[in-house]
Amino acid sequence: MRLVRWGARRCVSWRVAFRSRLDAGMATAEYAVGTIAACAFAAVLYKVVTSGAVTGALQSVIEKALDAQF
Numbered sequence: 001m002r003l004v005r006w007g008a009r010r011c012v013s014w015r016v017a018f019r020s021r022l023d024a025g026m027a028t029a030e031y032a033v034g035t036i037a038a039c040a041f042a043a044v045l046y047k048v049v050t051s052g053a054v055t056g057a058l059q060s061v062i063e064k065a066l067d068a069q070f
Contacts, residue, residue: 048054
């Protein structure tokens with residue numbers, strides 16, 4: 001009886017330890033989805049920053065900064 005209880009406790013402790021290792025980091029599929037999402041966000045951000053309105057606003061800010069008198 002004592003051996004059975006020891007075996008059951010050992011099995012439970014192994015499962016807890018194994019489960020905590022699985023939850024410690026991202027799986028390969030999660031890395032892939034995260035990478036694709038980051039690339040998509042970068043592409044959208046690039047399109048916004050290179051649009052005419054944003055380019056004109058940035059150019060205006062830089063011109064005002066360079067023409068400032070000290």
